[in-house]
Amino acid sequence: MQPVPLLLPWRLHYVPLCASTERDLSRCLQQGTEPPLAVVARRQRYGVGQHGRQWQSPAGGLWLSAAIPWQRPLSPAAAEQLPRRMAAALAAELAPWTAEASPPLTIKSPNDLMVGQRKLAGVLSSVTWRGGQPRLLRFGIGLNGRHPIAPPGITLEQWLNGRCPRFDQLLLIGLGAIERLAREAGNWDTEPCL
Template sequence: MPWMNEACRPGRHGGRVMWNYRRVAGGAAQPWLLRSVPVCSSTEVLLSRWLKGPVEFDQACAVVAAHQRWGTGQWGRRWSSPRGGVWLSAALPWHGEGSGRAGLLGLAVAVAFAERLECHGLPVRIKWPNDLVLYGRKLAGFLPSVTQRGSSVRQLRIGFGLNICNPVPIEGIALDQLDRVGSHDPARWTAEILLALDRCQQIGGDGSWCLPALNRLLWAKQIQHPKDGRTWMISGVASDGALQLHHGTRYEEWRRWSS
């Protein structure tokens, strides 16, 4: 069955997403290309197939699924993404100077979306390097990658998963568990993610703009080091997205979670 662009089909999920997006974005709405499917193995796989087609896109595009059977996360881990959440993979043409780093650009997306959640009264925090947490429990996860030409980023890819009214494990949390959230419609929250991506694309560059807010939004001030078992203080996030820690006179920078 050939791909269909559902962005303008009323009554379908893609149409609802774009209706919500244009309603909130108003005159700042961007010409997103959105494809919506009821179920797939992985939105990342579908997006990759789309991008390998005969047309080279010069605008942002995304694939969203109501149910994803085999999503891919950090370290290549796989998980089922049941109905009721937002399961999305997006590709954004990238402009501006600066080489950018996938980790820092992914954290910039996390900051942009976290600030939108704060506008809804949700005290979300960013758990370095790939999660958004609420009251200490995982609300969302993201996985960024970049395509470079020379030293400049030409495209940002990001996979995004958000718990709304789907079943979650004990360590997770979904928006429908919170009284203060007015909408539990995945289409509404998909639109919020697109708006956060808009902001990041419009700023462009290497993602360093997010660092002041990122350091404010970090989930903890200290962590137990997995190697020595001691409590290390979190100093902040470096200009390349690394997590900075210290214990007495010892300093470390993590560019991936230490194990």
């Protein structure tokens, strides 16, 4: 499968092991690294999910935190929909791999990708505001790829009967989802969130 080329000039910070890609992203931004910036780890010791829950992050999945600059208007209502829109963008980027898989991929509001009752991925989002205007969008993506996992989790490898994108392909899927969300942002005021 041919990946869609990325359009943003990403600064990529790769670490084999970290406590949390979210913490590393914050540190990079505080040190002055300009976005678009992505921190990706092979493994995380303390991956962070929704409401601060710990996310299993062994080698074989995609553990990604990213920030993109934002200059467009963003209403508080649209900001609240970011997790769901990010989940939808990730599902769309996975579609070339998962279109014929069963059961189908669904979104559990507000931010989880589910295969039946089993969790495949989770996303986080936040907005940095300055003077009432959005300046930075941040995203976290945890995507189970090819690694041992206990129910109720599921990996792409389990769901796709042994097939799974390579790590570099998972990274392109994650960054592609962020770019897809940014491209579709112009329609947010006229199109309802799925």
